[in-house]
Amino acid sequence: NAGVTQTPKFRILKIGQSMTLQCTQDMNHNYMYWYRQDPGMGLKLIYYSVGAGITDKGEVPNGYNVSRSTTEDFPLRLELAAPSQTSVYFCASRVGRGSNQPQHFGDGTRLSIL
Amino acid sequence: AQSVSQHNHHVILSEAASLELGCNYSYGGTVNLFWYVQYPGQHLQLLLKYFSGDPLVKGIKGFEAEFIKSKFSFNLRKPSVQWSDTAEYFCAVVAGAGSYQLTFGKGTKLSVIP
Numbered sequence: 278n279a280g281v282t283q284t285p286k287f288r289i290l291k292i293g294q295s296m297t298l299q300c301t302q303d304m305n306h307n308y309m310y311w312y313r314q315d316p317g318m319g320l321k322l323i324y325y326s327v328g329a330g331i332t333d334k335g336e337v338p339n340g341y342n343v344s345r346s347t348t349e350d351f352p353l354r355l356e357l358a359a360p361s362q363t364s365v366y367f368c369a370s371r372v373g374r375g376s377n378q379p380q381h382f383g384d385g386t387r388l389s390i391l
Numbered sequence: 392a393q394s395v396s397q398h399n400h401h402v403i404l405s406e407a408a409s410l411e412l413g414c415n416y417s418y419g420g421t422v423n424l425f426w427y428v429q430y431p432g433q434h435l436q437l438l439l440k441y442f443s444g445d446p447l448v449k450g451i452k453g454f455e456a457e458f459i460k461s462k463f464s465f466n467l468r469k470p471s472v473q474w475s476d477t478a479e480y481f482c483a484v485v486a487g488a489g490s491y492q493l494t495f496g497k498g499t500k501l502s503v504i505p
Contacts, residue, residue, distance in 0.1 A: 308491050317400065319481060319497040320435075327491060335492070367434060377423045377442030377485070380493055382434040 279303050281383035283368050289389045290358045298353040298386050300368030308371045309351040310335075310380060311343065313364040320367065326351055358390045393418040393486040397496035404472050405504050412467040412499050414482035423485040424465040425493070426456055430478045438480070441465065452476070477503045 284299045302309065307328045312320040312335075322335030326345040340362055342354040351370075355362060365387050369380040398413035416422060423442045427435040439450025446458040456467045465482060482496040 310493075312495075317497060319395075319495040321495075322492060325492065369435075371491070377440065379425060379437045379440055382427075382436070384434045 281368055281370055281381050283366075283383035283386050285386060286384065287387045289391060290355075292358060292360065292390060294358050295354070295356050296358070298355075298366055298368075298388070300351045300353065300383060301349050302351075302368075302370040302381070303349065304370060304372075304381065305348060306370035306372055306381070307348065308380075309345065310369040310371075311341070311351070311353045312367045312369065313337065313362075314367060314385075315364050323353065323366075355388075360390045362388065363390045364388060393484060393494050395482055395484050395494050395496035397480075397482055397499050399499045400497070401500045401502070403502045403504065406474055407471045410467070410469040410472045410476075410501070412480055412482075412501070414465045414467065414496060415463050416465065416482075416484045416486075416494075417463065418484065418486040420487055422487075424456075424458060425483040425485075426450065426454070426465075426467050427481045427483060427495075428478045429481065429498075435481065438467070472501070472503050474503045474505045477501060 281302045310325045311323040321337045324343040326332045367385045368383045371380045372378045394417045396415045425440045426438040429435045441448045441458045449455045479498045479500045481498045483493045
Protein backbone atom coordinates (compact mmCIF):
# COMPACT_ATOMS: atom_id res chain seq x y z
CA ASN A 278 0.00 0.00 0.00
CA ALA A 279 1.76 3.16 -1.21
CA GLY A 280 -0.22 5.66 0.89
CA VAL A 281 0.36 9.26 -0.20
CA THR A 282 2.77 9.73 -3.11
CA GLN A 283 4.23 13.08 -4.09
CA THR A 284 6.23 13.94 -7.18
CA PRO A 285 8.72 15.37 -7.79
CA LYS A 286 10.85 15.11 -4.65
CA PHE A 287 13.03 18.07 -5.59
CA ARG A 288 12.69 20.90 -8.07
CA ILE A 289 14.41 24.16 -8.85
CA LEU A 290 12.42 26.81 -10.66
CA LYS A 291 13.23 30.21 -12.03
CA ILE A 292 11.18 33.20 -10.96
CA GLY A 293 8.04 33.44 -13.07
CA GLN A 294 7.98 29.80 -14.14
CA SER A 295 5.03 27.59 -13.41
CA MET A 296 4.78 24.02 -12.28
CA THR A 297 2.45 21.43 -10.81
CA LEU A 298 3.21 19.39 -7.73
CA GLN A 299 1.54 16.03 -7.96
CA CYS A 300 -0.13 14.18 -5.11
CA THR A 301 -1.97 10.90 -5.26
CA GLN A 302 -3.30 8.59 -2.58
CA ASP A 303 -4.51 5.02 -2.82
CA MET A 304 -6.42 4.81 0.47
CA ASN A 305 -9.72 6.10 -0.91
CA HIS A 306 -9.55 9.05 1.47
CA ASN A 307 -12.04 11.83 0.90
CA TYR A 308 -10.05 14.62 2.50
CA MET A 309 -6.79 15.85 1.05
CA TYR A 310 -4.55 18.74 2.04
CA TRP A 311 -1.57 20.75 0.88
CA TYR A 312 0.81 22.28 3.40
CA ARG A 313 4.01 24.21 3.17
CA GLN A 314 6.69 23.86 5.79
CA ASP A 315 9.17 26.62 6.43
CA PRO A 316 11.95 26.42 9.06
CA GLY A 317 10.71 27.31 12.52
CA MET A 318 7.18 27.96 11.28
CA GLY A 319 5.52 24.54 11.42
CA LEU A 320 3.10 23.60 8.68
CA LYS A 321 0.75 26.05 7.08
CA LEU A 322 -2.34 24.89 5.22
CA ILE A 323 -2.48 26.08 1.60
CA TYR A 324 -5.59 24.38 0.24
CA TYR A 325 -7.74 21.42 1.13
CA SER A 326 -10.43 19.28 -0.44
CA VAL A 327 -13.25 17.31 1.15
CA GLY A 328 -14.00 15.30 -1.96
CA ALA A 329 -13.77 15.22 -5.72
CA GLY A 330 -14.84 18.55 -7.20
CA ILE A 331 -14.67 20.40 -3.88
CA THR A 332 -11.74 22.54 -2.81
CA ASP A 333 -11.26 25.40 -0.40
CA LYS A 334 -8.58 27.83 0.71
CA GLY A 335 -6.48 27.30 3.77
CA GLU A 336 -4.35 29.79 5.65
CA VAL A 337 -1.86 30.70 2.87
CA PRO A 338 -3.49 30.17 -0.55
CA ASN A 339 -2.09 33.15 -2.45
CA GLY A 340 0.00 32.17 -5.45
CA TYR A 341 -1.37 28.63 -5.61
CA ASN A 342 -4.25 26.79 -7.23
CA VAL A 343 -5.62 23.29 -6.83
CA SER A 344 -8.07 20.96 -8.48
CA ARG A 345 -9.65 17.69 -7.43
CA SER A 346 -11.11 15.86 -10.37
CA THR A 347 -10.74 12.41 -8.80
CA THR A 348 -10.67 11.03 -5.28
CA GLU A 349 -7.06 9.91 -5.73
CA ASP A 350 -5.37 13.03 -7.10
CA PHE A 351 -4.92 16.52 -5.69
CA PRO A 352 -2.37 18.52 -7.70
CA LEU A 353 -1.04 21.88 -6.54
CA ARG A 354 -0.25 24.49 -9.19
CA LEU A 355 2.16 27.40 -8.94
CA GLU A 356 1.44 29.80 -11.78
CA LEU A 357 4.15 32.46 -11.39
CA ALA A 358 6.84 31.18 -9.08
CA ALA A 359 8.25 33.67 -6.58
CA PRO A 360 11.19 33.32 -4.17
CA SER A 361 8.74 33.41 -1.24
CA GLN A 362 7.39 30.08 -2.44
CA THR A 363 10.69 28.35 -1.73
CA SER A 364 9.61 25.73 0.79
CA VAL A 365 8.95 22.08 1.43
CA TYR A 366 5.46 21.08 0.36
CA PHE A 367 3.57 18.21 1.95
CA CYS A 368 0.42 16.59 0.74
CA ALA A 369 -1.76 14.71 3.22
CA SER A 370 -4.99 12.77 3.25
CA ARG A 371 -7.42 11.38 5.78
CA VAL A 372 -10.60 9.43 6.01
CA GLY A 373 -13.61 11.74 5.74
CA ARG A 374 -15.60 10.88 8.79
CA GLY A 375 -14.55 11.81 12.29
CA SER A 376 -12.36 14.73 13.22
CA ASN A 377 -10.29 12.34 15.34
CA GLN A 378 -8.87 10.64 12.28
CA PRO A 379 -5.17 11.39 11.68
CA GLN A 380 -3.77 12.73 8.46
CA HIS A 381 -1.32 10.64 6.44
CA PHE A 382 1.52 12.55 4.87
CA GLY A 383 3.54 12.14 1.73
CA ASP A 384 7.33 12.42 1.64
CA GLY A 385 7.28 16.04 0.52
CA THR A 386 8.51 18.10 -2.41
CA ARG A 387 11.44 20.42 -1.79
CA LEU A 388 11.04 23.42 -4.08
CA SER A 389 13.55 26.20 -4.62
CA ILE A 390 12.75 29.33 -6.60
CA LEU A 391 15.81 31.19 -7.86
CA ALA B 392 -9.09 31.14 15.00
CA GLN B 393 -7.47 28.44 17.04
CA SER B 394 -3.74 28.44 17.64
CA VAL B 395 -1.20 25.99 18.98
CA SER B 396 1.85 26.99 21.00
CA GLN B 397 4.89 24.85 21.51
CA HIS B 398 7.07 26.37 24.17
CA ASN B 399 10.47 25.08 23.21
CA HIS B 400 12.06 25.64 19.84
CA HIS B 401 15.04 23.36 20.42
CA VAL B 402 15.63 20.87 23.22
CA ILE B 403 18.96 19.11 23.72
CA LEU B 404 19.11 16.04 25.96
CA SER B 405 21.52 13.27 26.74
CA GLU B 406 20.47 9.69 26.17
CA ALA B 407 18.38 8.25 29.02
CA ALA B 408 17.18 11.68 30.11
CA SER B 409 13.47 12.25 30.50
CA LEU B 410 11.57 14.35 28.00
CA GLU B 411 8.61 16.65 28.28
CA LEU B 412 7.56 18.88 25.41
CA GLY B 413 4.91 21.47 26.07
CA CYS B 414 1.89 22.15 23.90
CA ASN B 415 -0.96 24.57 24.57
CA TYR B 416 -3.90 25.33 22.34
CA SER B 417 -6.47 28.09 22.27
CA TYR B 418 -9.97 26.73 21.74
CA GLY B 419 -12.69 26.33 24.30
CA GLY B 420 -14.76 23.60 22.68
CA THR B 421 -14.25 20.01 21.67
CA VAL B 422 -10.75 19.26 20.44
CA ASN B 423 -8.89 16.38 18.95
CA LEU B 424 -5.18 16.47 19.67
CA PHE B 425 -2.24 14.94 17.88
CA TRP B 426 1.49 14.68 18.17
CA TYR B 427 3.44 14.07 14.97
CA VAL B 428 7.14 13.34 14.60
CA GLN B 429 9.35 14.22 11.66
CA TYR B 430 12.68 12.43 11.48
CA PRO B 431 15.39 14.19 9.48
CA GLY B 432 14.53 14.23 5.80
CA GLN B 433 11.28 12.33 6.27
CA HIS B 434 7.59 13.07 6.30
CA LEU B 435 5.42 13.54 9.37
CA GLN B 436 4.32 10.41 11.18
CA LEU B 437 1.65 10.11 13.84
CA LEU B 438 2.98 9.49 17.35
CA LEU B 439 -0.30 9.52 19.23
CA LYS B 440 -3.70 11.14 19.37
CA TYR B 441 -6.38 12.03 21.86
CA PHE B 442 -10.06 12.44 21.11
CA SER B 443 -11.94 11.25 24.22
CA GLY B 444 -11.70 9.07 27.29
CA ASP B 445 -8.56 8.56 29.33
CA PRO B 446 -6.61 11.82 29.19
CA LEU B 447 -3.33 9.91 29.32
CA VAL B 448 -2.67 8.45 25.91
CA LYS B 449 0.13 6.17 24.90
CA GLY B 450 1.70 6.20 21.50
CA ILE B 451 4.41 4.48 19.58
CA LYS B 452 8.05 4.19 20.66
CA GLY B 453 7.32 4.72 24.35
CA PHE B 454 5.82 8.19 24.02
CA GLU B 455 2.80 9.33 25.95
CA ALA B 456 0.85 12.55 26.31
CA GLU B 457 -1.54 13.93 28.88
CA PHE B 458 -4.54 16.06 28.01
CA ILE B 459 -5.31 18.59 30.74
CA LYS B 460 -8.49 20.36 29.69
CA SER B 461 -8.31 23.04 32.40
CA LYS B 462 -4.87 24.05 31.21
CA PHE B 463 -5.58 23.66 27.47
CA SER B 464 -2.47 21.54 27.34
CA PHE B 465 -1.34 18.32 25.70
CA ASN B 466 2.25 17.74 26.74
CA LEU B 467 4.35 14.97 25.26
CA ARG B 468 6.53 12.83 27.52
CA LYS B 469 9.02 10.01 27.35
CA PRO B 470 10.78 8.62 30.43
CA SER B 471 14.09 7.85 28.73
CA VAL B 472 15.08 9.20 25.32
CA GLN B 473 17.32 7.51 22.81
CA TRP B 474 19.56 8.93 20.11
CA SER B 475 17.03 7.67 17.56
CA ASP B 476 14.44 10.07 19.00
CA THR B 477 16.30 12.97 17.45
CA ALA B 478 13.61 14.60 15.32
CA GLU B 479 11.19 17.48 15.16
CA TYR B 480 7.94 17.12 17.06
CA PHE B 481 4.72 18.85 16.14
CA CYS B 482 1.62 19.28 18.22
CA ALA B 483 -1.59 19.69 16.22
CA VAL B 484 -5.23 20.36 16.99
CA VAL B 485 -8.53 19.83 15.25
CA ALA B 486 -10.92 22.26 16.85
CA GLY B 487 -14.58 21.33 16.82
CA ALA B 488 -16.29 18.00 16.39
CA GLY B 489 -17.08 18.51 12.73
CA SER B 490 -13.87 20.20 11.68
CA TYR B 491 -11.39 18.74 9.25
CA GLN B 492 -8.62 21.31 9.48
CA LEU B 493 -5.49 20.56 11.45
CA THR B 494 -3.67 23.48 13.07
CA PHE B 495 0.00 22.84 13.79
CA GLY B 496 2.35 24.31 16.31
CA LYS B 497 5.70 25.57 15.09
CA GLY B 498 7.47 22.43 16.19
CA THR B 499 10.14 21.52 18.71
CA LYS B 500 13.43 20.17 17.50
CA LEU B 501 14.82 17.49 19.80
CA SER B 502 18.50 16.61 19.68
CA VAL B 503 19.61 13.61 21.73
CA ILE B 504 23.31 13.35 22.44
CA PRO B 505 24.70 9.81 22.73
